[in-house]
Structures are given as C-alpha cells and as structure tokens.
Amino acid sequence: MIMLESAPFTGYVYPNETIIPWTLLIAIYPYLTGLVAGAFTVSSLHHAFGMERFKPVARFALLTSLSCMIFVPLPLILHLGHPERAMNAMITPHLSSAFAMFGFFAAFYVLLLLLECWFVFRADNVARAQSSTGLLRAFYRAVTLWSDDVSAKAREYDRKWLLALAIIGIPGAHGLHGYVGFVYGSLKSREWWGSDLMPVVFIFSAVISGMALCIVLYVFAAKVRRVRIDFACLKGMAYTLWGFMMFTLLLEALEFANLVYKGREGIELVMEYVRGPLFVRMFVVQFGFGALLPIGIISAMIARDTRGKAFVVGLVISSLLVLMSVFMMRWNVVIGGQEISKTMKGLLTYIPPLYGRQGILAGIAVMTAPFLLLWLLTRLFPPWGDMSPEGSK
C-alpha cells in the first residue's frame, strides 16, 4: 500500500489535482539556480566590469556560484518518478518542451564555471603545487592540468579568457535562470504562472538572492577567519542589492497588478486565495518582512551614513531577510500555482511531509549540500588571497 499525501481542498477541484505534483524540491530548484546567477553577478562585477571594490569577494562569489550550480540538478532528479531515466532528456530531447534543454544549459554552465575557476585559481594552484609535497602536490598539479606557466604573458592571457568567460557567463547565468521562469510562465494551464513577466521577475530576484547570500557568507567567513571586513566592498554590495531590490519589487508589483487588472475568468478565486491563505505568505512575509523592511533598513543606513559594526549587522539582517523573501517567492510561485485549482472553483493546501524523498528533511539536505561543498572548496582553493590578514585595511 502506497501512502498518499493528498492535499485538502475547498470548493471544487479536479479529482487528480488532490495530489500536488510539484513539491518542496521544485521550489528549491529555482531558488538554487537563482543563487547561482546572483553569486555569479557579484563575481562578474569584478571579473567582467573590473570594479575593484568587489575584488575581495569576487573569487569567493565564484566558488559560491559553482557550489550551488553543481547541486541544481539534484532536487529535480530526486523529484523524478524514474531518476535512472533522467538522461533520457539529454539523449532524446523533445525540443518543443520548455524543459528539454535544461540538461544542456546546466551542463554548459557547470563547464563555464569550472573553466572560469580554473583560470581564476590557476596561478594560486601552481604556487601551491610548488610549495607542497606528495599527494597534495599531485592533486594541485592535476588541478592546474599540469600547466605551470605563470609568466606575465601567461597571466595576461588568463585575464583575457576570464573577461571573455565572465561576459559569456552573465547572459548564461541569467539565461539559465530566466529559462526557469519560462518553464512556469509558459504554461497556459495555470493563471498564477502564465505571465510574460515571470522570467524577468525570476532574474531580478535571482540577483538579489545571490547578492544577499554573498554578503552573509562574506561576513560570516570574515568572522570565522578573524579578519577585518572590507567596508568598501560590503557597501558596494549593499548599494547593488538595494538597487536590484527596487527593480524586483517593482516587477513583482507590476506582475500582480496585471493579473488583477486584467481580471480574467477565475479572478475571484485568485483574489480569495491572495486575501486568504496567501496573505501572510506573500504580503506579510515575502513583501513586508522580506522586501520593504530590508529596503527600509538599507535606505536608512545609506541616508545616515551608518558605518562599522552597526552597518554590518544591519546589512546581514537585511540580507537574511532577502534570502528568506526570495525563497518565499519561489514557494509562492511554485506551490501557490498548484494551490489554485485549474477548475478556478477551488483551492488546495499543500502540506509538505517531513520524511521521504520529497520531504522537508530531504529539502534541508539539498539546501545544505552546496554549503558543505563550498566549505571544502574554500579549504582547497582559498579565495581570500587579496584580503589576507596582512592585506586587509
């Protein structure tokens, strides 16, 4: 006997809708790709646009992006009925499907990130190979692909490649994430998803989530490593976060206004949902605590020219709120869309189970994995070279 997690409903819903198809894991999937795109943006501000103030965090952001990207396919594969058939999508891609290209895009992006990391860390790895012995030496030699040329000419060559990769990477990362938005936005079966703005909203919210993650991890790492925080860098991230948050909020408001103003068939049910079960999740948590409050905090700190510890604390709290808000946005989109019945006559309630492949614990494990990998990567390839204790201000 298979245990079924059926969703309670009110009104009339199609019988087959009572098992919610896309669960917590499918809300985590766009969250992870968003973090990838956002962290990559932070890294590119230095590597592509040469903004020096982002230098202290650029390499760390790149590792963060890579760590998250490697785990992006995991929630999808865990959700499949037949994970062992996952490669069918790459062997016989059905090109009319919005999802057919995911495997190729993801593989391309992992390769791009690996290549960029290879160039960014090449000189460091050559030095480490030369200063270590035994297995460790063999490891770093292998990582450099047995190329130990760090002459000025070779470094110049590296820089050109890095610039090119960062320039390809920005549309790549944002394309990958906008594509995730298209996977939902292109469906005509659900009023809540069928929005042309969906890919754009996804991209902007991706940037703010990745930026917020880099802020939190950067401050956390500095505390753990007992080094001073580079305030110019942190302030730069705060400004960028603030700007992108304004855009994100505006776009989300525009999307919602469009839905309400057009008022197509079933809008009464959408409004019932928005005023009822979604009110706290969307207006209080996602927009109130997750968007307006951090915008308020950062605005106040910029206006009052807050410095020092107060600024760090304020910014970290704001960033944590943003991270929570973007996750809530993913949840409200993915789960919210399925809680509004296709009949437009009833509402369902998704209750995630604690255990099992689609459970809360599995979700926590999927969300933890990238950070364990990031920890390992920062041990193997310390990204802090430019902000070592001696070098910090």
Added chain:
Amino acid sequence: MTQDPSKDKSGRRAFLRNAGKALAGAMGGGALLADSAARDEHVAGATGTQSFPTEEYDWKEHRWAYGIDATRCIGCLRCVEACKTENGVAGDAHHFRTWVERYVYLDGEDKAHVDSHHDPQNIAASGSESEYRFDNRYKDANVTKAFFVPKMCNHCEHPSCVQVCPVGATFRTEDGVVLIDKEYCIGCEYCVQACPYGARFFDDETRTSDKCTWCYHRITKGLQPACVEVCPVEARIFGDLNDPSSPVSEFISKNRVQVLKPETGNAPACFYVGLDKEVS
C-alpha cells in the same frame, strides 16, 4: 517494426511554433529523426503490444473521436468503475482516468454547486474511496437546475502535455489518441501541470504519468472503450471520424457540439452537448 516511421505532425508543428527553434536548430534534425525512429517503441511501451499497423489494424485508416451528451448522463458512475477495473487504475479518490462532475443550481443562487465522487462527503456516503457515488445532499434543497458532466482526457489535436514532455514519452498517434510510453517516461510530471483539464495524474505503481487512452488496447481490436460500453444511457459515444456513419460522426453532425476550454488552443477531440456556462 513493420511500419515506415512517418513524421510526428503535432510534434513538428509544436516544434515549428517553438520560439527557441533557432537556438535548437543545430540539434533539431537529429532529435526529430530520433523521435520518429523511437516512436514505434513508444507505441509498444504505451500499449504493451507491438507497433502499428498490424495485420488487423492500420492506424492511418482511423481518426478516433469521443462524444459526450451531458443531457443524458445520470451520474451512475458505472463508467468510472469500469475504467478503473479495465485499466487497473488505483482504487482511491485521487487517481481517475475518467470522472463525473455534478452541477447543481439552487433557488436564488447564481453560481452552481459543483462536486465529484472524490468529494469527502460523497466518499462518506459510499463508505469507501473505491466505491463511487454521489450523496443525496440536495434532497431537501430547492434545486432549479442540475446536471452531470463526464470528464476525461480530451485527446487534443494540439496537446499541451505532449508539447511539454521533455523526453517525448507522451505522443499523439496517427489515429488521434494521446498515449504515454511508460517505459520511457521519466516521471517529471510536467505534463500533469500542463494539462488544462486535470486529466493526468502520477501513477504510484509505475512511477510515471498516467491518463485515459480511450482504451487503446480495445479500440484497436474493434471494441468500444470500457466507459462507452457500460454507459446505460448512451451519454458516451465513441467512433471513427473517417466513417461518416459512425456514432460519433453522427453525434457531431446532428448536434451543436462544444469543447472544453477552447481558449487554450488545444483543440480537444471530446465533443460535448449540454454544457453550461459554469462548466470548465
């Protein structure tokens, strides 16, 4: 493999419509070839039989369609039971290849009360999730209008489920039936999301998507789908559009028929008589 694999027209149309075709252009040729070559196997995977045409059945000679006369349906739910038995569908309140909806207008109200046999009150009345019936909740109410509407997969001409399947496991046959190759489906449930009619569900036994096949194993042998066979009032009509004298051809030519959610552009092949503004 006796047939000359022909082009998957709906797949090709969908492909041409795809805005990203330029991006995918380089890969398109190979994938389409793979599609048509693999289709024989998909048919076998979906029907559990060899591919078509066989000696007895050529799928190019038929164009199946389904008619539903909602004015005749009495809500006895024999069709639901027959379908579950014939196709081995899970005997619970969450998996249906076909179901029946009840619409009731009460005196002084503008909106219909809608329910189906998966409604907890109806399950309480039957005593079991695997016994299907409508309870008698309106016996003391002043009912002004009431009717039943049978629902199922519409076997659309432009099926959104086929469009979104990332591996091509679900497809439309030459004779107009949308099937799923359960040996190839990866179980991502994108098709379940994309179907505007709620006709698809996740089959926990096979761990793939599942839905109505119009009893493809029966109709290719000259039989009727199980639901049509058992309907005591001829509310369900099935047949071949290529044959002008088939029940469904006559049903369509003699009635003003409608389809569900025409605005989706899916072009369903289930034709209704007796719908109402509230039916969606």
